[in-house]
Amino acid sequence: MSNSLLHPSPPPYSDREQHSVANHLGMWTFLATEILFFGGLFACYSVYRWFSPEAFAVGSAHLEFWIGTVNTGVLLTSSLSMAFADLVVKTNSRRAVQWCLIATWLLGALFVALKFYEYYLVTREHHVPGAHFHFEGAYAPQVELFMFLYFAMTGLHAAHMLFGLGAIAWLLRLNYRGRLSAEHDAPVAMVALYWHYVDCVWLFLYPLLYLAR
Amino acid sequence: MTASHPTAKVLLANYAALMVLLGATALASHAPLGVWRTPISLLIAAVKMALVFLFFMQLWYRRGLIRIFAAAGFFWLSIIGVLTFCDYLTRGWSP
Numbered sequence: 460m461s462n463s464l465l466h467p468s469p470p471p472y473s474d475r476e477q478h479s480v481a482n483h484l485g486m487w488t489f490l491a492t493e494i495l496f497f498g499g500l501f502a503c504y505s506v507y508r509w510f511s512p513e514a515f516a517v518g519s520a521h522l523e524f525w526i527g528t529v530n531t532g533v534l535l536t537s538s539l540s541m542a543f544a545d546l547v548v549k550t551n552s553r554r555a556v557q558w559c560l561i562a563t564w565l566l567g568a569l570f571v572a573l574k575f576y577e578y579y580l581v582t583r584e585h586h587v588p589g590a591h592f593h594f595e596g597a598y599a600p601q602v603e604l605f606m607f608l609y610f611a612m613t614g615l616h617a618a619h620m621l622f623g624l625g626a627i628a629w630l631l632r633l634n635y636r637g638r639l640s641a642e643h644d645a646p647v648a649m650v651a652l653y654w655h656y657v658d659c660v661w662l663f664l665y666p667l668l669y670l671a672r
Numbered sequence: 673m674t675a676s677h678p679t680a681k682v683l684l685a686n687y688a689a690l691m692v693l694l695g696a697t698a699l700a701s702h703a704p705l706g707v708w709r710t711p712i713s714l715l716i717a718a719v720k721m722a723l724v725f726l727f728f729m730q731l732w733y734r735r736g737l738i739r740i741f742a743a744a745g746f747f748w749l750s751i752i753g754v755l756t757f758c759d760y761l762t763r764g765w766s767p
Contacts, residue, residue, distance in 0.1 A: 483738050491745030498749040502756045509760070528698050535694065539687040542728045546680060655728045659721045666713035670701040 475642075482645050486652045497660050500612050504667060507604055514601030519671035521586065521602075522609070526577045527669030530570050531661065537566035538658045544630075545651045548644045556634050556647070563654070564627045571620050574613060581606070609668055616664060619657045626650045678727050686727040693720050 472478040508515045544559035585593040588607040596602075630650055633639050639647060678686070697716045705712060726732040731739055 480735070480738065483734060484741055487738055487741040491741060491748070494745030494749055495752070498752050501749075502752050505753065506756060506760050509757075524701075528694070531694050532691065535687065535690045538724065538728050539683060542678070542683045543680070546677065546683065549677065652729055655724050658728075659724050662717045662720045662724070663714070666697060666701075666710070666717050670697065670713045671710065672701065 479645070479648075482649060483652070486649050490652065490656050493656060497612075497615065500608070500615065501663070501667075504608050504612065507601075507608065508667075508671070511598065511601040511604075514598035515605050515671045517596065517598055518602040518605030518609070519669060521584070522669050523577055523580060524669055526573050527665050530573050531665045533566050533570045533573070534658045534661050537563045537570070538655050540566065541627075541651045541654045545644070545647050548639050548647045549641045551641050553634055553637065553639070556639060557631065560627055560631050560634065564624060564631070567620055567624050567627065567654075571617060571624070574617050574620075578610075581609075612664055612668065616657065616660055619660070623650070623654050623657055626653065676733050678730060678733065682727055686723055690720055690723055693723075 468475050468478040472481065540559050540562040544556055544563065547555040547559060581587060585591055586602075586606050588603045588610065592603050592606070594602050627650065630639070630646055633646060693716050697713050700712050700716070701709065703709075725742065729742075731742055
């Protein structure tokens with residue numbers, strides 16, 4: 460209580476606790492819309508997989524299992540460093556916040572780099588849906604559909620990752636200017652929620668796209 | 673007052689559990705599970721997501737209202753799923 464009196468929140472909030480709850484509520488509302496944003500693609504995937512499970516198994520087997528698995532580990536690790544950034548900002552340790560954010564950014568960038576490397580491999584094999592799609596074997600039209608969903612889902616996810624990398628760069632700038640502290644930790648907490656959410660989307664993309672054999 | 677934030681120990685334990693589950697998914701995908709392969713991999717993904725939601729996203733430490741908002745997204749997602757499949761699975765039914 461004394462803490463909130465020492466650091467009153469701006470109107471309309473009566474104290475920091477209420478301010479923090481409002482921040483979380485707003486962010487979760489946004490994340491609920493994001494769940495539906497990806498939800499349409501997940502529903503689309505479910506319908507087409509229901510009708511051609513064999514083709515999806517063939518398409519999935521042509522993706523790089525190791526890239527999907529390593530990238531899942533990379534994202535989970537980046538979530539850990541992001542959670543630590545949110546923890547150490549409450550101790551007013553600018554240097555610790557800086558290192559946690561840099562680690563998160565580098566892991567996120569590694570994820571995107573591996574993703575784009577896989578896009579390159581897929582392109583080289585002419586598995587990009589469209590006029591130049593070429594696939595030897597059965598179910599070629601349905602495999603093309605699988606590859607379309609692969610690009611739509613991972614592409615939307617990668618766009619979210621790039622936005623997250625921008626948000627972390629913004630946090631690094633705030634931290635560098637001394638604008639983050641135990642009293643002003645909301646930017647870190649909100650970006651962390653977003654980052655973990657994007658991680659969760661991938662937790663489902665991994666089994667659906669890479670392990671559908 | 674109860675803790676409002678996970679400790680470093682909780683975060684590390686959560687991360688360890690997530691990595692073990694990742695190993696389990698990767699191994700299970702090569703096991704002869706037949707039709708159970710996809711349900712098992714999705715179940716593990718759901719457990720992983722629950723761990724991320726509860727401890728990294730701190731729902732464990734939040735009050736009811738925020739948990740309801742977090743659940744609302746999944747409620748609407750279930751409507752997308754149910755109505756979509758109500759359509760596609762019944763198209764072959766003769767009148």
